[in-house]
Amino acid sequence: MKRRILATVIPLLMSTAASAGADGTTAPFTLWYDKPARAWTEALPLGNGRLGAMVFGIPWRERIQLNEGTVWAGGPYRNDNPDALQALPEVRRLIFSGDPGAAQALADEKMVSKIAHGMPYQTVGDLVLSFPGHERASDYRRELDLERAVATTRYRVGEVTFRREVFASFADQVIFVRITADRPGQLNFAVSMDRPAAFHVATEGPDRIVLSGTTGDCEGVQGRVRFAAAARVVSGNGVTDAVDGAIFVRHADSALILVSIASSFIRYDDISGDPQRRAGERLVRSAERDYAAALEDHIAAYRRYFGRVRLNLGVTDSARNPTDVRIERFGRGNDPHLAALLFQFGRYLLISSSQPGGQPATLQGLWNEQLYPPWDSKYTVNINTEMNYWPAETAGLPEMAEPLIQMVRELSETGRQTAKNMYGVDGWVAHHNTDLWRITGPVDGAFWGMWPCGGAWLCQHLWQKYLYSGDIAYLRSVYPILKGAAQFYLGFLTEEPSNQWLVVCPSVSPENAPSIHPQYSITAGATLDNQLVFDLLTATARSARLLKTDPAFIRDVESALRRLPPMQIGRHGQLQEWLEDWDNPEDHHRHVSHLYGVFPGNQISPFRTPELFEAARTSLLHRGDPSTGWSMNWKINLWAHFLDGDHAYKLILEQIKPVNRRVGGGFAESGGTYPNLFDAHPPFQIDGNFGFTSGVAEMLLQSDDGAVHVLPALPGAWKDGSVSGLRARGGFEIASMEWKEGKIIRLSVRSALGGNCRIRSGTPLKGGPGTRLKAARGGNPNPLYWIPEGKRPLISKDARIEPHPAPEGYLYDIETAPGRTYDFTAI
Numbered sequence: 001m002k003r004r005i006l007a008t009v010i011p012l013l014m015s016t017a018a019s020a021g022a023d024g025t026t027a028p029f030t031l032w033y034d035k036p037a038r039a040w041t042e043a044l045p046l047g048n049g050r051l052g053a054m055v056f057g058i059p060w061r062e063r064i065q066l067n068e069g070t071v072w073a074g075g076p077y078r079n080d081n082p083d084a085l086q087a088l089p090e091v092r093r094l095i096f097s098g099d100p101g102a103a104q105a106l107a108d109e110k111m112v113s114k115i116a117h118g119m120p121y122q123t124v125g126d127l128v129l130s131f132p133g134h135e136r137a138s139d140y141r142r143e144l145d146l147e148r149a150v151a152t153t154r155y156r157v158g159e160v161t162f163r164r165e166v167f168a169s170f171a172d173q174v175i176f177v178r179i180t181a182d183r184p185g186q187l188n189f190a191v192s193m194d195r196p197a198a199f200h201v202a203t204e205g206p207d208r209i210v211l212s213g214t215t216g217d218c219e220g221v222q223g224r225v226r227f228a229a230a231a232r233v234v235s236g237n238g239v240t241d242a243v244d245g246a247i248f249v250r251h252a253d254s255a256l257i258l259v260s261i262a263s264s265f266i267r268y269d270d271i272s273g274d275p276q277r278r279a280g281e282r283l284v285r286s287a288e289r290d291y292a293a294a295l296e297d298h299i300a301a302y303r304r305y306f307g308r309v310r311l312n313l314g315v316t317d318s319a320r321n322p323t324d325v326r327i328e329r330f331g332r333g334n335d336p337h338l339a340a341l342l343f344q345f346g347r348y349l350l351i352s353s354s355q356p357g358g359q360p361a362t363l364q365g366l367w368n369e370q371l372y373p374p375w376d377s378k379y380t381v382n383i384n385t386e387m388n389y390w391p392a393e394t395a396g397l398p399e400m401a402e403p404l405i406q407m408v409r410e411l412s413e414t415g416r417q418t419a420k421n422m423y424g425v426d427g428w429v430a431h432h433n434t435d436l437w438r439i440t441g442p443v444d445g446a447f448w449g450m451w452p453c454g455g456a457w458l459c460q461h462l463w464q465k466y467l468y469s470g471d472i473a474y475l476r477s478v479y480p481i482l483k484g485a486a487q488f489y490l491g492f493l494t495e496e497p498s499n500q501w502l503v504v505c506p507s508v509s510p511e512n513a514p515s516i517h518p519q520y521s522i523t524a525g526a527t528l529d530n531q532l533v534f535d536l537l538t539a540t541a542r543s544a545r546l547l548k549t550d551p552a553f554i555r556d557v558e559s560a561l562r563r564l565p566p567m568q569i570g571r572h573g574q575l576q577e578w579l580e581d582w583d584n585p586e587d588h589h590r591h592v593s594h595l596y597g598v599f600p601g602n603q604i605s606p607f608r609t610p611e612l613f614e615a616a617r618t619s620l621l622h623r624g625d626p627s628t629g630w631s632m633n634w635k636i637n638l639w640a641h642f643l644d645g646d647h648a649y650k651l652i653l654e655q656i657k658p659v660n661r662r663v664g665g666g667f668a669e670s671g672g673t674y675p676n677l678f679d680a681h682p683p684f685q686i687d688g689n690f691g692f693t694s695g696v697a698e699m700l701l702q703s704d705d706g707a708v709h710v711l712p713a714l715p716g717a718w719k720d721g722s723v724s725g726l727r728a729r730g731g732f733e734i735a736s737m738e739w740k741e742g743k744i745i746r747l748s749v750r751s752a753l754g755g756n757c758r759i760r761s762g763t764p765l766k767g768g769p770g771t772r773l774k775a776a777r778g779g780n781p782n783p784l785y786w787i788p789e790g791k792r793p794l795i796s797k798d799a800r801i802e803p804h805p806a807p808e809g810y811l812y813d814i815e816t817a818p819g820r821t822y823d824f825t826a827i
Contacts, residue, residue: 027319027337029344031677032143033057034322040065040369041659041674041684042324044144044151046175048168049355049403051261052366053175055166057142057153062129064166064177065369066229067121069359070265072436073216073371074119075224078414079441083110084422091506092524096497100520107446107506107522111422116219117443118435120376121362123369124229124261125195125211127177132188133157146341146348149302150295160186168352170301172294174286177257184237187252191233192245197371203242207233208283212276216371227263228275230283234258258286268410268438305351306344308396309725311696313340313718324675330656336718339652339696345677346391346693349686350400354388359436360403361388365686374683379407381454382432382510383591387630387687389461390600390637390694393468394701396725396733401465405478407438408458412481415440415455415488423452425491428484430454432510447521451508452492455485456532460600463539467729467784470753472546479543483553486540489533490560496524496579501565503579504529512589514582525579527594530565531601537561538788566791567597567604567612571798574622575604575615581796585622590631592623592638599634599641602704603788606643610803612793617642617804626654629679632671633691640698640713643807648699649715655679655692700737703728706785707760707776707811708749710734714742730784732757735821747824751816756781759812759824767814768823776811 036058037043043054043065052067087110094103137155144151153164165178181187191209193201199213210230215223231247233240238252249255262278264271286294318326318335326338353365362368363384364377379385385404392401415428418440423429431442432451442449462478493502503525510528513521541557544550570581577583577594595616597603604612620638627635632655639648659672659680671688672680679688700723702709708728722738731753738746744763751757758781759765759773767773780787795801814822 027315029146029341030143031146031323031341031345032141033324033675034140036140036142037676041678042676044142044676045349045352045365045367046149046151046166046168047352047366048170048173049351049353049358049366050173051168051175052353053166053168054367054369055151055153057151057164059137059140059153059155059157059162060131060134062131062153062164064127064129064175066124066127066175066259066261067366067368068124068227068261068263069366070225070263070436071124071215071227072119072121072225073218073223074116074221074437075271076269076437077116077221077439078417079113079115079117079439079443080418080421081111081113081441082421085424087111088423092494095505095522095524100517100522103506104446104450104520104522107450111442111506112446112449113441113443116221116439118376118378118433118439119218119221119437120372121364121368121378121436122215122371123196124227125193125199127231127257127259128192128194129177130190130192134162146344147303147306148299149306149348149352150299159183167295167298169286169294169298170355171297172286172289173260173282175259176291176294177259178254178291179257180254184253185251187235187238187255188250189248191231191247191249191257193229193231201245203245203247206241207247209242209245209247210276218372224271225263225265226275227261228279229259229261230279231257231259232283232287234287256291258283260286265436268414268436302351305397305399306347309347309723311340311343311721311723313337313721323677327656327673327675328658331653338656342656342673342677342689343693343696346689347395347397349689350388350391350397350693353686354400354403356399356402358403360385360407361686361690363685363687376435378433378435380433381430381458382451383593383634384630384685384687386457386461386600387634387694388690391690391697393464394697394727395693396727398465398468401461404458404461405465407434408455408462409478409481410438411440411455411458412484414438416484419488423492425488427487427489427491428455429488429492430458447508447513448511450506450522451510453504453507453529453532455488456536459485459536459539460532463543466543467786468727468731470731470784475543476547479547479549482536482540482543483550486537486557489536490556493533493560499565500563501525502560502563503565504533509577510591510593512577512587512591512593514578515584515587516582523578525565527567527575527577528596530567531594531597531603534561534564534603534790535601535788542786564791567793569611569615569793569795569799569801571796572618572622573615573799573801574619575612577619583619583622587622588624588627590628592620592631592634595620595638599637599698602786603790605705606804606806607705608787609790609793610806611795611801613642614801614803615793615799625651626670628681629655629671629688630681630685630691633679633688633695636695637691637698640695641702643713645699645713645715648695648713649717652695655688697726701726701728701734703730703732704786706780706787707758708732709760710737710747711739711744711762712760714739716742729786730755730757730782743826745826748821749824750821751818753784754816754818755784757814757816757822758782758785759814760809761812762807762809764810764827765812765824766827768825771814771822771824773812773814773824776813781813
């Protein structure tokens with residue numbers, strides 16, 4: 001790096017967009033604070049899909065906590081239980097004979113893994129910058145600019161203003177730390193590295209420091225992933241030297257620190273890479289770059305994704321406050337921009353933690369400061385991993401789902417052996433957890449882990465991606481995965497004795513148990529399983545027809561579909577969670593698994609299945625509103641699909657509040673938002689952030705019920721606003737949409753694929769020049785509108801069901817051409 005470039009103070013690139021209030025007030029999409037981070041959940045996250053950093057912004061001792069997406073404990077291993085196949089018939093017999101206690105005990109002994117229950121994602125360590133004399137900083141501000149993916153810290157010491165700028169480059173695959181002072185020769189600091197476990201650190205010359213190590217052991221699986229984090233320090237008009245494992249910078253005008261991290265991981269069954277060489281090569285390449293050009297390239301690469309969606313819900317004076325103050329005051333003030341900021345923050349996190357070619361976002365995305373974090377920060381696939389990707393298609397980030405699709409592809413490889421070894425059937429299976437090594441056996445105990453439907457849920461994302469894109473070549477590439485998952489259920493489903501339905505057994509309704517035997521969750525034919533298998537088999541058969549293949553297999557699939565249990569309405573008027581009418585209206589469990597058919601599924605609809613719709617709504621009312629963070633955000637999505645924007649907004653009020661806020665003399669240990677906008681389970685789980693972004697999108701646009709439904713669940717709190725860039729199934733995009741007093745005034749829809757676009761609106765519309773609208777006349781006008789045709793529900797004789805009438809509105813059809821945009825205005 002040339003010293004004349006380093007000595008130049010790079011001007012701040014201003015954000016290209018902001019929300020606007022009715023009075024013209026604008027607010028950028030920026031998180032900002034007037035004090036340093038005191039805890040990890042106050043630090044600011046940066047990431048490029050592979051490298052993660054948490055920036056604390058401490059003037060005297062900056063801590064930048066580091067992650068790399070493949071630094072996990074353990075190494076390649078399998079966790080199938082070889083005793084499962086022999087035990088399976090007896091476990092099923094015990095379940096069907098009404099002895100869940102004995103069945104669960106036998107499953108614990110013979111089916112749950114005896115080897116390991118998943119490896120933890122681990123921290124690389126910390127980059128530490130020590131600035132003597134900076135303890136008395138003033139005029140302090142730190143911020144994260146979501147438009148640029150750059151974290152900045154500014155403060156004064158005496159008469160000197162210091163500035164730090166940090167970003168994880170999407171273009172160069174290294175972390176840049178730029179430090180400047182507004183007076184020459186004022187930078188004096190030390191660079192060191194640390195880790196909360198065994199590591200080796202060494203300096204190489206006067207300007208380079210390398211931390212290296214091997215990941216930890218866990219549950220008898222030896223840690224075998226080697227990693228290296230290399231940092232190079234280049235000073236502007238200063239002196240650098242190395243002393244006692246640290247690098248010292250003296251009397252510099254500016255400094256640039258480049259951090260490159262790599263591991264030996266190549267894929268789940270290959271860890272033969274050379275981390276020192278990988279990290280070193282990226283460091284050499286990035287050191288040759290001009291800083292201003294590197295920053296510009298990073299921002300351009302990031303904005304390619306972030307700039308696709310704009311949301312304006314209005315701005316008030318509250319937006320002038322620091323972000324932590326805004327969280328504290330949200331429930332008792334008027335700050336619609338904070339909801340928009342949290343929506344965009346979820347998009348930012350998905351871009352930053354899940355990039356093509358990398359790993360999927362974990363329970364904590366890309367960010368973790370621990371060696372053994374909560375739930376190992378791995379992949380919980382009975383809701384949490386799937387929720388991470390709910391906003392990918394709708395919120396304009398389809399590429400971010402590619403790591404998930406690749407993981408499902410790899411699970412279809414490892415899960416094939418599990419299906420054969422544990423259950424004696426073809427195809428592939430995954431249970432409720434996996435990790436970097438793509439384990440597919442049951443973990444954590446039968447109460448939680450005896451759930452062989454992880455693959456069925458993950459496959460929904462493969463199918464939904466096709467419905468948004470219409471890409472037949474893509475569908476052909478994932479069809480073998482869908483077929484393999486369907487093959488497993490064709491072999492695994494078993495006949496229950498009362499009605500001769502085909503059911504998943506043994507299984508659980510995730511992490512819940514009926515009140516009649518609350519310590520035993522093991523069951524047969526849970527409603528979620530029936531819904532998932534129905535969706536999987538239907539999508540597989542439809543894919544085969546589109547690809548003109550496997551006619552005999554289609555017949556087998558459709559035969560099984562006819563024998564699946566129908567959904568049932570119980571004596572309380574609720575949608576039953578289990579095959580039996582066991583639901584308790586006082587059950588406030590965080591999982592609402594049986595409501596999958598409302599969202600993210602679409603088997604339950606106000607327009608097609610009004611009785612089931614009302615029963616599902618009753619179930620959600622029974623569950624209540626406050627819950628853990630991710631559950632609360634699932635409920636935001638559900639209330640959006642119950643077309644109740646005000647109830648969804650009530651949950652938003654519950655979500656945007658400080659963690660551990662005092663309530664009624666105690667502390668609310670559920671939900672909430674940390675100062676850095678991370679979602680609180682608690683502790684931090686990133687799925688809640690992604691669920692929130694999805695929920696806001698679903699309040700503004702839905703496309704899973706045979707039409708592009710605009711403003712389906714707009715709350716009264718957002719009476720005026722605009723949005724652009726949201727995507728709908730069928731290849732449609734909201735090029736722009738503006739509303740006032742809760743009514744659409746302008747709408748533009750862009751068609752990528754052509755074909756019929758059916759629009760559902762609460763506002764009567766008319767087409768602009770060259771746009772011909774006609775009243776819709778039923779039917780399914782577009783093959784990418786997937787409207788499932790399930791069985792009629794079974795309704796308890798004791799149930800009282802009074803379906804709400806479907807909301808009145810306007811339904812229009814317009815024939816579109818690929819690449820064209822169609823404009824509409826209110827009549």
